Amino acid sequence: MIMTAETEPGLSSQPANMNQTTNADNLMHGKALLQNYARYEVEFVKGEGAYLYDTNDKKYYDFLSGIAVTGFGHNHPVIKAAVEEQLNKLWHVSNLFESTPQEELAKKLVRSSGLDSVFFCNSGTEANEAAIKFARKWGKERTQIITASGGFHGRTMGSLSATGQPKLWEGFQPMTPGFIHVPFGDIEAVKAAYDQNVAAIMVEPVQGESGIVVPPADYLNSLREFCDEHNILLIFDEVQSGMGRTGKFFAHQWDGVKADIITLAKGIANGIPLGATICRYDIAEVMVPGTHGSTFGGNPLAIAAGNAVADLLNENMLSEIYAIGNKLMNAIVSLNTDKIKEVRGKGLMIGIEFKEGISAKKVASKLLAENVIVGTSGDTVLRLLPPFIITEKEILNFVLALVNVLSRI
Numbered sequence: 001m002i003m004t005a006e007t008e009p010g011l012s013s014q015p016a017n018m019n020q021t022t023n024a025d026n027l028m029h030g031k032a033l034l035q036n037y038a039r040y041e042v043e044f045v046k047g048e049g050a051y052l053y054d055t056n057d058k059k060y061y062d063f064l065s066g067i068a069v070t071g072f073g074h075n076h077p078v079i080k081a082a083v084e085e086q087l088n089k090l091w092h093v094s095n096l097f098e099s100t101p102q103e104e105l106a107k108k109l110v111r112s113s114g115l116d117s118v119f120f121c122n123s124g125t126e127a128n129e130a131a132i133k134f135a136r137k138w139g140k141e142r143t144q145i146i147t148a149s150g151g152f153h154g155r156t157m158g159s160l161s162a163t164g165q166p167k168l169w170e171g172f173q174p175m176t177p178g179f180i181h182v183p184f185g186d187i188e189a190v191k192a193a194y195d196q197n198v199a200a201i202m203v204e205p206v207q208g209e210s211g212i213v214v215p216p217a218d219y220l221n222s223l224r225e226f227c228d229e230h231n232i233l234l235i236f237d238e239v240q241s242g243m244g245r246t247g248k249f250f251a252h253q254w255d256g257v258k259a260d261i262i263t264l265a266k267g268i269a270n271g272i273p274l275g276a277t278i279c280r281y282d283i284a285e286v287m288v289p290g291t292h293g294s295t296f297g298g299n300p301l302a303i304a305a306g307n308a309v310a311d312l313l314n315e316n317m318l319s320e321i322y323a324i325g326n327k328l329m330n331a332i333v334s335l336n337t338d339k340i341k342e343v344r345g346k347g348l349m350i351g352i353e354f355k356e357g358i359s360a361k362k363v364a365s366k367l368l369a370e371n372v373i374v375g376t377s378g379d380t381v382l383r384l385l386p387p388f389i390i391t392e393k394e395i396l397n398f399v400l401a402l403v404n405v406l407s408r409i
């Protein structure tokens with residue numbers, strides 16, 4: 001419980017302006033942190049595989065993995081060993097010097113994507129900022145980028161402007177110009193929005209933050225065709241859907257399409273901050289020394305984790321992710337409850353949309369009380385992003401907890 005001046009008699013301070021909390025108040029009430037997150041009142045202090053442990057050593061099933069970050073679970077022995085080894089050698093060196101581990105991870109990403117060149121940064125929003133800069137530099141006088149409504153690309157000014165959710169812009173205007181938002185999944189809307197000032201189209205292959213929205217089957221292919229026809233770039237934001245989450249290295253590979261730029265972060269280093277922007281050679285060519293950079297980008301510890309993750313994510317692992325994802329999805333579908341409207345997604349990126357009137361946040365809170373951690377998006381979608389290492393036992397226990405919670409809602 002958070003103590004307030006009212007619950008702590010005699011401790012009320014005397015701020016000059018009674019409506020303003022002071023520094024002393026914040027220290028006393030444990031609110032030194034900016035209150036920009038609606039945090040659950042649970043604190044985790046330890047993680048092991050698919051489980052998290054709170055301050056009372058209570059064990060939780062982690063069906064969120066950070067938010068699609070810790071794909072290989074917590075405290076993974078191989079990733080841990082790689083980071084520990086690096087920790088004992090070198091923590092940081094500037095990007096003014098050669099880095100063999102960065103080059104190695106870049107090669108793995110180049111091989112997996114079929115693209116040519118990689119820039120490392122520290123987060124998803126930065127990976128997208130880089131993609132936006134690459135597209136503009138490549139596009140020369142063409143400066144516009146078409147993005148999708150409901151899309152999410154990050155919180156910094158460029159990627160926030162690309163983000164097709166006006167509610168997230170409130171209070172932060174003016175937005176960066178150069179983004180045209182069109183309905184997701186609608187190729188005709190892209191065609192209608194296009195003119196000769198457009199340099200690129202940027203979308204998530206599966207929209208994550210807006211509720212695990214899978215576009216129509218031919219959408220990504222139609223985008224590819226359209227981009228080829230007009231010689232513009234196709235950028236896939238794979239920050240959430242990439243790194244094996246859907247059972248392919250990149251979600252867009254399900255459709256057999258190729259991107260010109262791919263952005264990655266979340267799952268790439270299993271929890272150590274790392275982002276990447278992968279691009280075609282002729283885009284890489286315009287990004288000469290001095291055009292872009294990052295002090296921390298490609299940090300040795302993060303790259304060590306990234307190299308371990310990329311090695312673990314072999315074809316066998318990808319098929320396992322897809323198979324276990326299907327088992328989880330089928331288990332939820334077969335519940336046959338009148339409270340669920342739709343179950344959708346791919347691999348281990350799953351959304352459960354409830355019928356109107358059932359609050360996903362309420363379900364998530366009740367699941368947390370049953371020791372299960374899940375995410376939500378919007379009012380009615382429960383978001384499941386479990387680690388790749390879950391087993392049928394964890395699926396069964398999740399489903400039991402969900403049935404239990406739904407019966408009480």
Ligand SMILES: *Cc1c(COP(=O)(O)O)cnc(C)c1O
Nearest residue numbers: 123124125152153154208239240
């Ligand atoms: C989370 C997310 C981002 C932003 O990543 P950060 O690391 O939080 O900056 C961008 N795009 C997509 C698709 C995401 O899911």
